[in-house]
Amino acid sequence: MNLGAAEVRRAKLRFGLLTAAVSLLVFLVLLLTTLSNALIGSLTGALDALQADGLVYSTTARDNIVASRLDPATAQAVAAVPGVAAVGSVGTFTSRATTAGTTTDLQVFGFQPDAPGAPGGLSDGRLPAAPGEAAVGGGGVAIGDTVTLEPTGIPLTVVGLLRGAQFNALPTAYVDLATYEEAISAANPGLPFVPVNAVAFDVDDGADATSVAASVAGAVQGATGYTREQAVALIPGISSISQSFGILVGLTFIIGIVVIGFFFLILTVQKLRSFTLLRAIGAPTRSLAATVALQITLVVLAASVIAVGLTLLAVQGLNTGLPVSLSPVLIAGTVAAVLAFSLLAGLLSIRRIARIDPATAVGAR
Amino acid sequence: MTDAMTPGPTSEDPVLAATGSVPNGPGEPPALDATHHASALLRVSDVRKVYGEGHTEVVAVADATMAVDQGEFVALLGPSGSGKTTLISIVGGLLSPSGGTVTLGGSDVTGLSKKDLTAFRAERVGFVFQSANLVPFLTARENLLYVASLVKGTSRAQAQARADGLLEELGLGARAKNLPEQLSGGERQRVAIGRALMNDPDLVLVDEPTAALDTAMGRQVVELLRREIKGRGKTGIMVTHDLRMVEYTDRVFEILDGHLTHVEEPSALRH
Numbered sequence: 001m002n003l004g005a006a007e008v009r010r011a012k013l014r015f016g017l018l019t020a021a022v023s024l025l026v027f028l029v030l031l032l033t034t035l036s037n038a039l040i041g042s043l044t045g046a047l048d049a050l051q052a053d054g055l056v057y058s059t060t061a062r063d064n065i066v067a068s069r070l071d072p073a074t075a076q077a078v079a080a081v082p083g084v085a086a087v088g089s090v091g092t093f094t095s096r097a098t099t100a101g102t103t104t105d106l107q108v109f110g111f112q113p114d115a116p117g118a119p120g121g122l123s124d125g126r127l128p129a130a131p132g133e134a135a136v137g138g139g140g141v142a143i144g145d146t147v148t149l150e151p152t153g154i155p156l157t158v159v160g161l162l163r164g165a166q167f168n169a170l171p172t173a174y175v176d177l178a179t180y181e182e183a184i185s186a187a188n189p190g191l192p193f194v195p196v197n198a199v200a201f202d203v204d205d206g207a208d209a210t211s212v213a214a215s216v217a218g219a220v221q222g223a224t225g226y227t228r229e230q231a232v233a234l235i236p237g238i239s240s241i242s243q244s245f246g247i248l249v250g251l252t253f254i255i256g257i258v259v260i261g262f263f264f265l266i267l268t269v270q271k272l273r274s275f276t277l278l279r280a281i282g283a284p285t286r287s288l289a290a291t292v293a294l295q296i297t298l299v300v301l302a303a304s305v306i307a308v309g310l311t312l313l314a315v316q317g318l319n320t321g322l323p324v325s326l327s328p329v330l331i332a333g334t335v336a337a338v339l340a341f342s343l344l345a346g347l348l349s350i351r352r353i354a355r356i357d358p359a360t361a362v363g364a365r
Numbered sequence: 366m367t368d369a370m371t372p373g374p375t376s377e378d379p380v381l382a383a384t385g386s387v388p389n390g391p392g393e394p395p396a397l398d399a400t401h402h403a404s405a406l407l408r409v410s411d412v413r414k415v416y417g418e419g420h421t422e423v424v425a426v427a428d429a430t431m432a433v434d435q436g437e438f439v440a441l442l443g444p445s446g447s448g449k450t451t452l453i454s455i456v457g458g459l460l461s462p463s464g465g466t467v468t469l470g471g472s473d474v475t476g477l478s479k480k481d482l483t484a485f486r487a488e489r490v491g492f493v494f495q496s497a498n499l500v501p502f503l504t505a506r507e508n509l510l511y512v513a514s515l516v517k518g519t520s521r522a523q524a525q526a527r528a529d530g531l532l533e534e535l536g537l538g539a540r541a542k543n544l545p546e547q548l549s550g551g552e553r554q555r556v557a558i559g560r561a562l563m564n565d566p567d568l569v570l571v572d573e574p575t576a577a578l579d580t581a582m583g584r585q586v587v588e589l590l591r592r593e594i595k596g597r598g599k600t601g602i603m604v605t606h607d608l609r610m611v612e613y614t615d616r617v618f619e620i621l622d623g624h625l626t627h628v629e630e631p632s633a634l635r636h
């Protein structure tokens with residue numbers, strides 16, 4: 001005779017509403033987490049997925065790749081730093097671009113094929129190997145499309161598609177360094193040389209990227225080295241954006257848990273007469289507590305299934321222009337955390353049950 | 366259950382059978398003075414219960430000494446506030462006394478830990494309360510089955526057979542799948558009686574079972590209680606202040622302001 005399951009059977013409406021409410025809360029947490037991951041990913045993806053152990057910027061750039069300007073000859077200087085195995089120049093700029101008649105903003109990265117600094121996350125096609133070719137992340141383009149940079153009119157043929165390689169939350173095109181130089185020269189006639197934004201480097205096998213990156217400043221005049229992780233964390237605004245989303249998700253989570261805890265406390269208080277009776281006729285506190293725990297588990301699991309469904313629908317239905325993807329690890333982690341903390345919140349109810357004096361069941365009192 | 370809790374004498378007990386102390390109707394051989402019940406299953410000795418302290422102190426039970434034999438169905442009679450509920454709560458292991466002892470079948474109930482008291486109530490006592498007797502979201506049958514689940518080692522099939530048998534016996538065969546709210550007051554009390562008997566307890570304690578019922582229904586319920594208690598060789602105590610219900614019991618104990626008096630025969634109170 002399972003008390004918890006029997007009650008759920010008899011009070012389908014009440015538990016149905018409760019499950020619906022909990023599922024909305026879990027949905028909110030899942031969606032917020034997914035969207036914030038997508039947004040942060042679209043801001044950091046390019047550097048996060050970069051095929052390099054570290055990056056070198058100009059010291060005047062104050063840790064910002066976009067503000068960094070380096071002489072192309074810096075690459076040789078970085079290559080000479082002890083512990084550096086290979087280097088590649090990386091340049092980037094934001095441009096307007098036209099695809100099939102629509103004009104949007106496009107982030108362009110120039111890199112040297114077969115050197116550090118190539119993009120990661122290739123999902124289809126190949127990386128560019130010749131001038132005029134591009135691999136693109138985001139923006140809804142397909143292989144074979146032509147993307148024209150404005151106002152220079154330089155055409156790029158899409159040869160590969162990338163996932164999680166965006167920068168600045170913009171569609172991002174990766175081209176070879178020659179195409180990058182052509183675009184910069186065309187937009188800025190009369191430049192004595194085309195600067196690059198960064199030098200990507202790989203370290204020797206067994207060398208420590210952090211100490212190699214730290215040694216760059218002393219070895220190369222006017223340059224500062226970063227590991228890839230440091231470069232990602234130093235993208236302007238990224239730490240406050242992550243923090244804000246963290247607070248948002250955390251608060252939603254906490255509110256959800258408190259609401260679940262109170263829901264069950266109310267259900268428990270409503271049943272206090274029955275629980276007192278059961279204590280009087282010999283039910284141990286433990287078994288009544290198990291009833292509440294079982295119901296919390298049932299409600300949270302059912303609610304999670306609904307919430308995951310809603311999140312899938314929302315991710316497909318909402319077009320935010322960001323590469324949103326649902327991570328099974330995130331879902332499982334969120335559901336496990338909601339369940340664990342809900343059971344913790346259920347302790348409120350269990351404490352109430354433990355305080356029952358079975359003697360009060362007797363008589364009319 | 367602790368090792369100290371050995372079962373009391375059963376109805377097959379040769380001593381009980383020989384002395385004929387399993388009466389089956391009113392007017393049985395009058396019991397001896399309570400303290401002289403040698404084979405008494407239930408013994409209450411010098412039990413005292415004081416609620417509160419100082420100014421708010423209430424002596425609910427002043428000095429209760431009584432003995433009830435196995436197979437006896439006795440009434441506990443007294444005006445409101447005289448300590449009836451307090452006394453049977455102590456006897457049933459729901460409340461610990463301020464002083465004195467209660468023994469059931471020779472083992473001390475008052476010395477049990479909280480945990481053992483819970484098991485004691487589940488295994489050896491059947492309660493029928495005045496109201497709020499049943500779990501509202503369980504059917505009549507499930508209310509009985511739940512009680513069986515409190516005793517380890519009861520098989521499902523066994524419990525189901527016993528629950529169905531009891532409900533049939535109590536005239537509730539057709540109402541087994543009904544929730545308490547779908548039952549009449551009398552039917553609910555009958556389910557509660559079944560619930561109390563479910564675990565085959567040694568002691569059946571009943572607190573004003575007829576308070577919410579009309580006279581005819583009340584008689585029916587008490588008659589049924591008597592039949593079940595005596596037929597199964599239980600020890601039964603029924604709290605009541607309805608003198609008309611006393612005729613179904615073997616003996617009457619009267620309580621007044623926490624003082625227990627013992628009346629030999631129920632007829633002594635009827636005029």
Ligand SMILES: Nc1ncnc2c1ncn2[C@@H]1O[C@H](COP(=O)(O)OP(=O)(O)OP(=O)(O)O)[C@@H](O)[C@H]1O
Pocket residue numbers: 363364416417423424425443444445446447448449450451452
């Ligand atoms: N928890 C408690 N705290 C303080 N006093 C109590 C408590 N329970 C009962 N009493 C007091 O103890 C006395 C006996 O109460 P009890 O409930 O045993 O009476 P009763 O004979 O069952 O009365 P009734 O017929 O009205 O049910 C009363 O004066 C009552 O007010």
Ligand SMILES: [Mg+2]
Pocket residue numbers: 363364449450451572
């Ligand atoms: Mg009472």
